[in-house]
Amino acid sequence: MKIDIGGGVRLFVDVEGPGLVPDGAGMREKPTLICMHGGPGFDHSAFKPGFSVLADIAQIVYYDHRGHGRSDARPSSEWNLDTWADDVVRLCDALGISKPIVLGQSFGGFVAQRYIERHPEHAAKVILSSTSPHMAMERKLAMFEKRGGPEAREAALRFWSDPTPEHWAAYWTSCRHLYNTRPPLDPQAGSRTLIREEILLHFVAGEKQGLNLLPGLASAQCPVLVMAGEDDPVCPLQDAQEMAASLPAQWAKLVSFPGVGHGAWRDDPEAAFAVLREFILA
Template identity: 45%
Template sequence: MQVSIGDQPIFFDVIGAKLAPDGPQMREKPTLIVMHGGPGFDHSGLRQDFDGFADIAQVLYIDHRGNGRSVPSDPATWTLAQWGDDVRSFCDALGIHKPIVFGQSFGGMVAQSYATRHPDHPRALILSSTAARMDFDASLALFRVKGGDEAFAIAERMWGSGSDEEFDTYMRVCMPLYNTTVREGGEHARARAITRREVYRHFSLPGREIRRMDFRAALNKILSPTLILAGANDPITPPHLAEEMASCMMPGLASLRTFENCGHGAFRDDPASVLQTIRDFIARV
C-alpha cells in the first residue's frame, strides 16, 4: 500500500487490526510503527521478528522516502529532518494518534529526528542499535578485532567511496560480523530486500549528513518513554553510543538494556529475550 505525503509516495504494510473483540466491547490496540535501517534498504528484514506483535498492537511497516518501494523520490529531500517529518505526516495522513515508534539502526536516527521535532506526538519510542552520533573510529577498530585487517580495510573503503564493488565486498565480508549468530533463512531475507545504494551514498559518504549528525543536545526535547536496546558486540553502533543517548535524555525517561553476546539488532541474536523486553515495554506504556 502507498500513501502520498505531498508528492512523495510512502510504501507501508499493516499486520493486524486496530480493534480487537474483547467480550462486550472492541478493544483498541496501540499502533507500532516499525522503521528499517540502512539507509538504502527496506522493511522486509524486520517482518520475521515484528509481525508477532500483532496480538498486542497494530503493526505498521514503512519504507522511508527514497528507500525500498517509496519511490520515485527527490534526493534533495533525503535528510533526517525530512525523514523525521515524514513520520508525523504519515500518521496525519492515516489518522494515527500517539504511535509507539520503533527504529532499528538508521531507523532509530529517523526516530530521534521525529521525536525531537515533534515531541508531543509519539506515545513511546524504541531505539534499537542506533546512535545520536556515529563513532567510525570505534567501529573500524571493532571490525579489525572481529575480522582482522581485511575487514578493517573493506569497511574503510566502503565508508570512503561506496562503489558497487565495495558495497558487494562489504556485504560479503563485513555484514556477517554485525551479529554473533547466523539466522536460518538469512540468505533469503537478503535476497528479498530492495537495495537503494544511491541513498546510502547520499547519506553516508564523507561530507554527508551522517558524518555531521549529532542529536545529543536535542535529546532532552523528547517527552516520551524510551526503550534503548543495544548489543554488547555491535560493531556499528557500539554500546557506549547507547549509553550516551540515555545520558542525554531527561532523567527517568530512558530505559537502557544492553544484551550480552548480541550484535547489531540484538533481537536477531537473542530473539526470546529482546522481543520479550519490547513486549513488556509496550504493555507498560
C-alpha cells in the first residue's frame, strides 16, 4: 500500500503482523519495528522473508525510502539524509506509531544516524546494522583487497571516488559477491530488488563524499545496538567501533559477528536474529 506522509509524498509500506494481540482478558501491544533498507536506490525486499522470524515479538513495518522502489518518484532535491530521516517521523505520524524500534541497514543506517541527530527523543530503540558514519575510503579498499585482491580494490576505488554508471557496473560485477562470506540463502533475492541507479549515483557523488555522522550520535537518548560483520568490506568493523564509541556510553551496545559480512542475518541468521530478538525484548 502507499501512505501519504504529507505534502503529497507517498511511500510504499508493508506491515507484517498485528500490533495488538490477545493476552488473557485484555489486548497486549507489541513494539513496532521499522526496517529501513540499504542502497541508496534499492528497496525493502532484502528484508523478506528473513525478518518474518521476528513477527511473533514485533509488528514489522517495511517501507521504501522516498523516491525508491515502489514509493512515488520524487525530484533529486529531496534525495538527502535530512529528508529521509524526517520521513521516519512523518511515516510514524501518518500510521499512528509512537516510540518505534528503528532498524537501519547499510544506507538505511545512514538515515538512522541522521534520525538520531535530528529526532533524538522519537524512537524507543535504534539498531544500526552494517553501516558507516563516513566514507573511510582506505578501510574499504583494504578490506576489498583482502577479500578479492587488487582487482577488487581498484574497482572499489574507481567507483567510490568517481561514481559513474560505468564504474558502478564494474564495481557491482567485481565486488558485490565479496560483500558476504556465504552464498545467499535465496539466490533469487537480488533479482527481486528494484534499483533506482540515479539515486545511488547522486548520493555517492554528492552527500556521501563529505559525510560525517559521528558528531550527531552524541544526541542519542535511547538504547542503540550497533551490529557489524567482522569481514564486511563495504562497512568495515572499525566503522562500527567508531559509532559505538561516539554514542553516549549508557545507550551503546556493539555486537560483532566473526566470519560474517554485510548484513549479519545473511551469513549467520541464527546468531543475528538471536541478538535482534534479545534487544527488541529487553
